[in-house]
Amino acid sequence: MTDRGAEPDAPVGGRIVVDGRPVPFEPDDSVAIAIVRAGDVPGRGGTLCLAGDCGNCLATVNGVAYVRTCQVAALPGTVVGRHPAEGKPALPSVDLRDLARVPLGPDIPVRRAHAGLAIVGGGSSERAAAEGRDGALVLDAADGIEVVGIYPGPAAVAREPGGMLHLEADEIVVATGSAEIHPVCPGSRLAGIVTARAAERLAAADIDLGRAVTITTHPIRFEDDGSGRVGAVVVAGEDGSEVTLPCETAIVDLGRAPRDVLARMTRDPGVRAVGSAALDHPLPPSPIEGVVCPCMGTTVADLETAFDKGYNELELLKRASWAGLGPCQGGACLPHVRAFIAARTGGPPPDPFTARPAARQITLAEAAADTTIDAFRRTPLHAEHLAFGARMDRFGGWFRPWHYGDVVGEYWAVREGVSIGDVSTLGKLIVSGPDVVEALERIYPCHV
Structure with missing residues (x-):
């Protein structure tokens, strides 16, 4: 029976499948929010930002691994498999019944475009100015357009609904704002820790956070409630003593870092960052103990070992310790690694390391879309x-x-x-x- 009074395109709820079990979702839920609404976590613990800045909500979605579930809309029939607690997600397998069959996926269409001005991100004065400028184009993940790389030219590659966008521009402005700093201390990998912005999103989705506490200084540690979730956060009191704050959800509001990974992919003069993405935000205190890089599992002890072996420069320390080599490319750990080097050397913080495409994980088919390689390319020898x-x-x-x-x-x-x-x-x-x-x-x- 059809309700003629209903809006034909009004969003509706439904169910997704997570690790083989049905999980209901509400209209406008992301996959991550739907999982949290069901009382679980989208990843394997750690601080949730729900903004795409970290790797703590990565999962396999519809067969594609390393997907930020906070950036994917929950749709009926979406199949989600959380990554293993230890190790990497399984690689796709071929049909063993026919080893001669090439496991080709669908062709990925490519749209090529040119813009005088391309704005990456939204919510800034630059975006408002761009919308009134002829030839300007706004590329915003909120509109389904995820920029994954910026190159000399300047040029940008983005994933958009239905395919890929290859854009050439006279000027590219990165107006992606700032990311929230995550805590580094014992217990920071527990479930139930969220950033202030994530807490706002969850509250807007009418999700009860239970007994929640908000901290604005870096904690000493988080304590386990016995089930892998946070049960209390321990902070330093005014007199230096430890203060234990029991909670079911810990909300961390520890400062900001520029969300400038795209701007750091090229030194092309036609690319510039603006707004919060261009600010020199204060760094957190140097970490003392805990997991610094959640993507790679790098700890403070790993940083100290590599530093003591002579890897004192940021790029070298990154390679030796693996901090910053994961899917978020330092979105969570870079401020802490820079603070660590500054504390150990007694000098100013090093400049952030060079970022590499892709800023968002894409498939090989998306990366190679509309690319033809000579099958018989031979060297002169x-x-x-x-x-x-x-x-x-x-x-x-x-x-x-x-x-x-x-x-x-x-x-x-x-x-x-x-x-x-x-x-x-x-x-x-x-x-x-x-x-x-x-x-x-x-x-x-x-x-x-």
Whole structure:
């Protein structure tokens, strides 16, 4: 029976499937909020920001791993599998009944566009100015357009409903605001810890947080209630003594950090950050104990070990300790790592490390969308390799030697003799065709 008085496109609730069990959701719920509404957590503990800044709500959604569930709308039939508490999510498997079948997914369409001005983010004065400027384009995750990378040009790559967007622009303005700082201390991986903004979102969704306490200074520790959830937060009193605050939810309001990961992907003069994304927010105190990088499990002890081995520079410490190498690219840990280095060196905090695409996890199909690779790309030394008995295979889009028939002999030749590396792929192209000479002489100022 149809209710003709209802809005035809009005949002409705429904059910999603989480770890094999049905979970109801309300209209406008994200997957993460629906899971919290059901009394559970979308990830495996840790502070929830519900803003896409951390990796504490990552899960496998409809077969795709490392999805920020706080950024995905809950829709009927959505299938969610939380990542393992230990280890990584399982890789997709092929149909073993037909090993010859190539497990191809659907083609990802690419929309190409140009804008005089592209604004990434919303809610700033820059966005208001852009909306009145000819040729301006606003790219906002709230509208379903997630920018995953910014490149020299400048250019941007974004995921949008139904495909990918490849954008060239005269100017790109990053107006993505600020992220909330997460606590680092013993117990910070417990469930039931949320940022102030996340608490506001949960309250707006009419979710009861139970007995909640809000802290504005960095805690000494969180205490377990015996079930993996926070049961109390311990802070320092005015006289330095420990004060225990029993709670069912701990709300942390510990400051802000610029949400500038996209702006740090390129030094192109056509890219600039504005607003909170460009501010130099105060750093938190240097962490003493606990998990610094939730994505990679890096602890303060890991930072100290790497630092004591001589990895004193931010980029080196990142590689040695793995802090900042996870899906959020330092969204949660970077302020703490910078504060740690400043405390250990006694100098100013180091500049943030260079960010790498993608700022949001995308599939290989999305990354390679509308890209064609020559299936038979060969180096200029291809014939020489074959003459020496090489078995060729694909490496990075080129055919290169896999081995020459004697793997052990090749190993000892490299270790004790002379090895040759084929770097002829650097800047080399094989050009053929009836008019190739004329074409090359139009490009190069010489006789070919």
